[in-house]
Amino acid sequence: MSTPSDVLVVGSGAAGLAVVECLRRKGYGGRVTLLGEETGAPYDRPPLSKQVLAGTWDAERTHLRTRDVLDALDAEFVLGERASALDAASRTVRTASGSELRAGAVVLATGLRPRRLPGLSGPAGVHVLRTLDDAARLRTELLEARRAVVVGDGVLGAEIAATARLMGIDVTLAGPQAAPMETQLGQDVAGRLAALHTEHGVRLRPDTLVDGLATDDGRVTGVRTAGSGTIPADLVVSAVGSTPATDWLEGSGLVLDDGVVCDSRCRAADGVYATGDVARFDHEALGRSVRLENRTNATEQAMLVAANILGEDRPYSPLPYFWTDQLGVKIQVYGVPTPTATAHIVEGSPEQGRFVALYTDDDGPVAVLGWNMPKQARQHRGDLLGRYTPAPRPESAVATP
Structure with missing residues (x-):
């Protein structure tokens, strides 16, 4: 598919905004529209349950970008307008007010709704x-x-x-x-x-x-x-818990199964992509479909989607990561601990309130957890690369120019 002349991003959270920013960083000069249900500027969600709830941050501090930075993207922001239907074949989005938006490529980044x-x-x-x-x-x-x-x-x-x-x-x-x-x-x-x-x-x-x-x-x-x-x-x-915000996509022509089902390129249909919490994609290294609900994935997957819209044809096979801050403790997790995995302390000491745990199952390491040891946990990510890195494609599967 050739580079589209215009791109419509549905969802004005971190994932949606990251798609727009990456398109512009890569030199895309076509028209970009960002459609969002909420009325305010794009903001970050992780601080809501911590800094915002505690009162140490005001609402403005959660904004992902200043007004000047958003203006410099030269994108049309259609905020306070809910997407109500999609025709995937024509890449047309209908809004709750009755408007229709059509584009050469559509990115779905509508996130979650509370269960x-x-x-x-x-x-x-x-x-x-x-x-x-x-x-x-x-x-x-x-x-x-x-x-x-x-x-x-x-x-x-x-x-x-x-x-x-x-x-x-x-x-x-x-x-x-x-x-x-x-x-x-x-x-x-x-x-x-x-x-x-x-x-x-x-x-x-x-x-x-x-x-x-x-x-x-x-x-x-x-x-x-x-x-x-x-x-x-x-x-x-x-x-x-939450559920992917896909109710408006019923009858769209897309496959919906606990999210928008995509291939390894995060493509749900010709010219239609999904990113962030709403996207269920084929993880080539794991050999199965996964959906990730975390802030890091929202940005990394959005960057991959932008690259593929511009013709790079790259698979998305991330090392999953999330963090949480609770009661003075920072917990970071790389990978996904399986129910059968056993945690082994590889640095620090739980008794001292600082440690790194490596989770292993019968097939080897599956996850690394840091408890108040962020630097050391990052250093152990390399233990997981064999599990989360796709095998090289055979030469016969690589297209020749």
Whole structure:
């Protein structure tokens, strides 16, 4: 496919903006349009559950770029306008207001929407955290709250609970796992994270299923659990995960399966690409389809998409990476710990609060984790390259000029 004369990016978050920036850095001179549902300038989401919620950052500090930098991109920003349908064959996007936008290449970067469990919405005092507006509302009510319950013990739930506790709130963190973030960290390290939360006064309710809310006069008063009573609360945060924002793509002609299904070039159809949290792509090194929800991937995948739009034809086979800051501890994870992997301490000491763990399974190293040792964790990334680097393509598969 020849270089398109215009590109439409749907989604104004970090991934969408990175596509625009990379196109311009590579010298693309065609028309670029960025369509976004939110009205404000593109902003970063990781600080929402930490610095913004705690009040140490204001909203402007989350902005990814200044107004002058955005203007210099010479792109059209169509903000406050929700995409409602896509015709992949003609690369035409229809918006909620009835407008139609057509381009030679379309990039889908619509991210995630918070998952809502039945019975965990409606009453006053119940929150989710996905946007700047969500963070502002939650912070306002946390400042008045005495007891909060966070439902969901993944990354977001653990971060919210940690931040609320540092604000002086009586916090309970309830979730189905044996320890916070056990799926992402493995049993041993998740147990250390549980101990950290407990030491700071977070009340943990592991192995807990929530089946509803207790209310009084339209306001939440507690969280009902399956078989173990009600946890009192005057504020509840639902952090039970997210789903890819693909509802508007039904009938588009694309394959949707827990995200927009793409090939290894992040291409969902001729001239249609996906990037960031919404993209499920073929990881050639792992030999399977994956979808990554992290800030680093949003930028790296967007850069790859921009390159492929311009004809570079490169596969996307990243070494997955995420980080989290909780209660004075920085945790960084390279790779993906598998359920059967065993963690071995290779530097530092858990007793001293600083260590690097290498996760291995029957096929070798699968992940590296740093606990307050960021430099050392980065140095151990090389242990994983064999697992996450695609095998060279045979000469017969390489096209000759």
